Amino acid sequence: xxxxxxxxxxxxxxxxxxxxxxxxxxxxxxxxxxxxxxxxxxxxxxxxxxxxxxxxxxxxxxxxxxxxxxxxxxxxxxxxxxxxxxxxxxxxxxxxxxxxxxxxxxxxxxxxxxxxxxxxxxxxxxxxxxxxxxxxxxxxxxxxxxxxxxxxxxxxxxxxxxxxxxxxxxxxxxxxxxxxxxxxxxxxxxxxxxxxxxxxxxxxxxxxxxxxxxxxxxxxxxxxxxxxxxxxxxxxxxxxxxxxxxxxxxxxxxxxxxxxxxxxxxxxxxxxxxxxxxxxxxxxxxxxxxxxxxxxxxxxxxxxxxxxxxxxxxxxxxxxxxxxxxxxxxxxxxxxx
Numbered sequence: 001x002x003x004x005x006x007x008x009x010x011x012x013x014x015x016x017x018x019x020x021x022x023x024x025x026x027x028x029x030x031x032x033x034x035x036x037x038x039x040x041x042x043x044x045x046x047x048x049x050x051x052x053x054x055x056x057x058x059x060x061x062x063x064x065x066x067x068x069x070x071x072x073x074x075x076x077x078x079x080x081x082x083x084x085x086x087x088x089x090x091x092x093x094x095x096x097x098x099x100x101x102x103x104x105x106x107x108x109x110x111x112x113x114x115x116x117x118x119x120x121x122x123x124x125x126x127x128x129x130x131x132x133x134x135x136x137x138x139x140x141x142x143x144x145x146x147x148x149x150x151x152x153x154x155x156x157x158x159x160x161x162x163x164x165x166x167x168x169x170x171x172x173x174x175x176x177x178x179x180x181x182x183x184x185x186x187x188x189x190x191x192x193x194x195x196x197x198x199x200x201x202x203x204x205x206x207x208x209x210x211x212x213x214x215x216x217x218x219x220x221x222x223x224x225x226x227x228x229x230x231x232x233x234x235x236x237x238x239x240x241x242x243x244x245x246x247x248x249x250x251x252x253x254x255x256x257x258x259x260x261x262x263x264x265x266x267x268x269x270x271x272x273x274x275x276x277x278x279x280x281x282x283x284x285x286x287x288x289x290x291x292x293x294x295x296x297x298x299x300x301x302x303x304x305x306x307x308x309x310x311x312x313x314x315x316x317x318x319x320x321x322x323x324x325x326x327x328x329x330x331x332x333x334x335x336x337x
Contacts, residue, residue, distance in 0.1 A: 037062040037186055037217045038083070043092035045078055052078045054241040055092070060186075060219055060234070065212055067228040067249075068221040070238035071329060076221050077114060079238070080190055084111050096186065107135055110184035114191045114221075116175050118163045125150065125159040128178055135182035142181060149177040153203070168195040176204070180211075187211070188219045193227060205231060229321040237328055244332045249321070256324045259292040260317040261301055266309030275304045289317055 036059035043056040053075040060066045070076050082089045085106050094101045096108065119127060125146055132142025150156045153173045163171060172195045180187065193201050208218055208231060222228060228235065235252065237245035245252060262284070263272075269281045269288055277296040282289040292301060298316075305311045319327075 035062050036060055037097055038219070039095040039098075040079070040083070041093045041095070043079065043082055043094065044090050045075075045082060045087065046090050051241050053082070053089075053238075056238070056241075056243055057092075058236045058243060058246050060217060062217055063212060063215050064234050065208060065218045065220055065232045067232035067235040068219055068238070069225075069228065069235055069325065072223075074238040075241045076238060077190060080111075080113075080188055080219075080221060083188065084109065108184055108186070110179040110182065110187040112176060112179045112187070112189045112192055114194075116171065118171055118175055118178075120164040121162055123160055123162055124155070124166070124174055127163060128174065128181060131178035132181040137182050145181055146177060149181070153177065153200075169197055169200055172196055173200065185215070186217045186219070188221075190221045191223070192220070193222060193224060201227075225320075225322045225325060235321075237325065239329050239332045245324075245328045252324060253318050256319050256327060257317050259294060259296065259298075261290045261292065261298060262313060262315050262317045263288050263290055263301075263305060263311070264313035265305060265311040267305065271308050272305075275301070277301070277304075287313060 038060035040059075041057050043053055044051070045053040056075070056079060068076050068079065078087070081087045083094050083101065083106075085101065085103060096105050099105065122130070125143065128146035128150075129139055129142045132146065133139055137145070147156070147159065150159055155170060155173060158166065158170070163174065166174065172192075176189075176192065179189070192204060196204060205227070208220070212218060220228065220232060229249075232249055234248050235245065236243055264287050269283055272278055272281045272288060272290055277293050277300055278290055279293050280291040282291075290301060292298075302311070302314055305314065
């Protein structure tokens, strides 16, 4: 029988420092150094005349799922590689729980790179035991944990097969197990959903949410924005090597939603455009988005709608992350132009 799997570190694992459960689970609106498990200060990387990352600074709140986003070539993977000291920055610093990240402390992080790397001729369970021991887990304990995770991911019957016998999605799950086997308090996952079918994608999402509940912090880099919308509570959006949007996702949504309201009823877009306090009207299927002038209260709009006829829908418009992503990047490009 498979024993319940602990996500966070045991007392005997390498520790980043003690902290109370209430502190780990604290919901943070504005990130400060006190509650950040990972901090980047002025991180910069150049390749000749090309600036790959330009004075990047942000804090990752403890116990959060943090989305690191940006267009292709924005500098996300370079940033992650600097955090993991795969490449060294030209300027700036990285702190893990308040202390600079060095070659020893980076081993406290669970890192799943975008470029997967498993030894194809090794047996799966042996491979996981090897990965666990390289991160300080005793061999017998690594074998126990790996067996439990293989069962959880429906790979128990494949334990004695070679890596090369697995499909791409199954190999992805094995590499993920290797990433979390030493029970890190910080996970950095670069495109972790690549190669996973919908069932395994859902399983991974549920796992990340469960790990957050146990106080594990996750940095998630992905191009699949609906997954970020579903999972993340904080984000950093990078464009042209610089951060252009950082903060709690709820605050970002509120900022980009502005004074915009979603309405439907016995009126047309043309009717709404005649209202003095309406600055713009947009059709969204059967619904209508109404942008109000900055100083207009929503009750004024509701009163105006009721004069026009029956009101079926009235609520603040909350933009999805794809909408925010496109708007933020386009605004940044216009600013440069």
